[in-house]
Amino acid sequence: xxxxxxxxxxxxxxxxxxxxxxxxxxxxxxxxxxxxxxxxxxxxxxxxxxxxxxxxxxxxxxxxxxxxxxxxxxxxxxxxxxxxxxxxxxxxxxxxxxxxxxxxxxxxxxxxxxxxxxxxxxxxxxxxxxxxxxxxxxxxxxxxxxxxxxxxxxxxxxxxxxxxxxxxxxxxxxxxxxxxxxxxxxxxxxxxxxxxxxxxxxxxxxxxxxxxxxxxxxxxxxxxxxxxxxxxxxxxxxxxxxxxxxxxxxxxxxxxxxxxxxxxxxxxxxxxxxxxxxxxxxxxxxxxxxxxxxxxxxxxx
Amino acid sequence: xxxxxxxxxxxxxxxxxxxxxxxxxxxxxxxxxxxxxxxxxxxxxxxxxxxxxxxxxxxxxxxxxxxxxxxxxxxxxxxxxxxxxxxxxxxxxxxxxxxxxxxxxxxxxxxxxxxxxxxxxxxxxxxxxxxxxxxxxxxxxxxxxxxxxxxxxxxxxxxxxxxxxxxxxxxxxxxxxxxxxxxxxxxxxxxxxxxxxxxxxxxxxxxxxxxxxxxxxxxxxxxxxxxxxxxxxxxxxxxxxxxxxxxxxxxxxxxxxxxxxxxxxxxxxxxxxxxxxxxxxxxxxxxxxxxxxxxxxxxxx
Numbered sequence: 001x002x003x004x005x006x007x008x009x010x011x012x013x014x015x016x017x018x019x020x021x022x023x024x025x026x027x028x029x030x031x032x033x034x035x036x037x038x039x040x041x042x043x044x045x046x047x048x049x050x051x052x053x054x055x056x057x058x059x060x061x062x063x064x065x066x067x068x069x070x071x072x073x074x075x076x077x078x079x080x081x082x083x084x085x086x087x088x089x090x091x092x093x094x095x096x097x098x099x100x101x102x103x104x105x106x107x108x109x110x111x112x113x114x115x116x117x118x119x120x121x122x123x124x125x126x127x128x129x130x131x132x133x134x135x136x137x138x139x140x141x142x143x144x145x146x147x148x149x150x151x152x153x154x155x156x157x158x159x160x161x162x163x164x165x166x167x168x169x170x171x172x173x174x175x176x177x178x179x180x181x182x183x184x185x186x187x188x189x190x191x192x193x194x195x196x197x198x199x200x201x202x203x204x205x206x207x208x209x210x211x212x213x214x215x216x217x218x219x220x221x222x223x224x225x226x227x228x229x230x231x232x233x234x235x236x237x238x239x240x241x242x243x244x245x246x247x248x249x250x251x252x253x254x255x256x257x258x259x260x261x262x263x264x265x266x267x268x269x270x271x272x273x274x275x276x277x278x279x280x281x282x283x284x285x286x287x288x289x290x291x292x293x294x295x296x297x298x299x300x301x
Numbered sequence: 302x303x304x305x306x307x308x309x310x311x312x313x314x315x316x317x318x319x320x321x322x323x324x325x326x327x328x329x330x331x332x333x334x335x336x337x338x339x340x341x342x343x344x345x346x347x348x349x350x351x352x353x354x355x356x357x358x359x360x361x362x363x364x365x366x367x368x369x370x371x372x373x374x375x376x377x378x379x380x381x382x383x384x385x386x387x388x389x390x391x392x393x394x395x396x397x398x399x400x401x402x403x404x405x406x407x408x409x410x411x412x413x414x415x416x417x418x419x420x421x422x423x424x425x426x427x428x429x430x431x432x433x434x435x436x437x438x439x440x441x442x443x444x445x446x447x448x449x450x451x452x453x454x455x456x457x458x459x460x461x462x463x464x465x466x467x468x469x470x471x472x473x474x475x476x477x478x479x480x481x482x483x484x485x486x487x488x489x490x491x492x493x494x495x496x497x498x499x500x501x502x503x504x505x506x507x508x509x510x511x512x513x514x515x516x517x518x519x520x521x522x523x524x525x526x527x528x529x530x531x532x533x534x535x536x537x538x539x540x541x542x543x544x545x546x547x548x549x550x551x552x553x554x555x556x557x558x559x560x561x562x563x564x565x566x567x568x569x570x571x572x573x574x575x576x577x578x579x580x581x582x583x584x585x586x587x588x589x590x591x592x593x594x595x596x597x598x599x600x601x602x
Binding site: 024025028029030031032033034035036038040041042043044045046047048050053054075076078079081085087088089091119120121122124125126127129131133134135136138140143145146147210211212227 | 325326329330331332333334335336337339341342343344345346347348349351354355376377379380382386388389390392420421422423425426427428430432434435436437439441444446447448511512513528
């Protein structure tokens with residue numbers, strides 16, 4: 001199996017998730033071409049997921065594929081953007097057609113559930129890693145930024161936190177034998193995060209600022225506060241803790257991919273649970289239960 | 302130096318290449334936001350450059366940065382697109398602020414010379430590699446595709462070929478000691494390729510099909526013939542060979558990043574030398590000097 005045969009295998013597995021609107025030209029040329037709706041901004045981000053840093057290398061390939069796409073799409077959700085298309089660069093140590101097919105099936109499942117198209121990519125030989133560039137559309141006035149939170153805003157978070165961290169703490173020793181369709185609820189939080197694209201879109205015009213919880217609630221809230229030059233006061237008893245996780249995991253654990261946002265009041269129905277966890281005042285940093293905290297979470301170095 | 306300090310260092314080094322039109326929102330949020338000109342398609346590609354596969358790990362960081370951006374932009378040139386912005390994911394084994402600053406300076410030089418903006422990216426710990434997602438704009442009718450070559454077209458290539466392969470053959474033993482501003486002409490071909498963006502744009506409406514020469518003339522011509530379902534007949538005496546390279550390197554060597562295109566006749570001034578090297582007939586594959594050849598070049602596996 002050479003590079004071009006692997007690409008053919010990926011494309012036949014992706015099927016209709018690699019063609020159709022908004023793709024004018026899909027995979028197979030030097031670049032893809034996409035029709036951007038008039039009046040929309042293009043919203044773009046890139047993410048890297050490295051084996052045994054960002055996911056266990058021996059996890060089922062379908063879960064790795066699914067998770068890679070969802071984790072990357074979460075950056076679009078945090079902007080209030082509608083996901084349109086992604087480009088995927090896969091590096092592989094060994095050429096294993098069965099692995100690649102399962103990986104593509106996982107990507108396909110995530111693409112189908114979000115409506116995103118896979119516009120192109122490449123495969124090269126190297127340490128197992130997935131690099132995903134994600135793109136979406138958003139009206140200019142509706143962009144959810146980090147630097148526009150306001151004094152007096154309430155702080156909200158979708159879903160429940162700490163589940164992914166609890167899954168990591170539990171360990172993934174048996175994950176390679178797991179049926180991707182039968183992971184436990186905790187493992188689901190790690191391997192099958194849901195990019196909150198619909199909630200992000202619904203928050204247009206309501207949320208004043210937003211970020212996704214990728215590195216940990218306090219660390220990501222710290223980014224928001226630094227960008228907006230405000231102080232957050234969090235009541236830890238209001239932080240939604242995922243069943244099986246503890247409060248420390250909910251405050252510091254990464255990989256949840258929920259939306260953390262600020263708004264004047266509880267927003268209308270988002271299609272997902274929303275918790276108010278605190279409020280914003282002038283100042284800087286974060287107080288949890290009245291005590292100043294270091295905004296720590298996952299550090300890449 | 303942690304991840305966020307490294308990012309600050311990169312952004313201060315990139316300076317005005319990471320802000321300004323068409324960026325509405327540059328690096329620092331969950332995603333960047335870009336204004337796409339009305340009536341233009343968005344043209345997008347992703348490329349991965351791995352240390353000691355796609356470049357020597359001990360080469361000067363400025364050359365690695367420069368080359369990574371140019372190699373990736375070449376995919377936009379091959380579509381006739383105008384480069385707009387890129388996203389860069391950098392993985393690093395060791396945190397070396399001086400290396401990162403030189404790398405960013407190289408990226409900055411390539412960005413300044415092409416007018417492209419660096420819209421965002423990330424840095425994580427892992428084997429040295431650069432993943433670049435490139436984006437540009439092109440009117441829908443002007444896209445230079447691979448599958449639209451026509452019977453009777455002449456085959457053209459910009460510049461001269463084989464120089465990068467000759468540089469690789471010569472070896473890079475001393476490259477780590479090289480002043481990035483004083484590489485030899487052959488090394489220049491490898492480390493400082495020029496994405497033919499201006500030539501690609503000028504070929505809109507004139508070229509019937511195009512591809513960039515990344516894997517080798519015959520291999521890339523093979524892709525073009527396969528996509529267009531035609532046969533190319535090449536006269537090897539017409540292939541422009543870079544001084545210091547030989548014909549085999551010009552035919553099979555990769556990394557030149559010249560444009561290979563087909564058109565009814567020699568195009569008007571492209572701002573770079575253009576050579577007619579053959580013509581297209583019905584059939585498939587490639588004949589060089591009347592002999593059928595295997596379209597070989599660089600294979601990633």
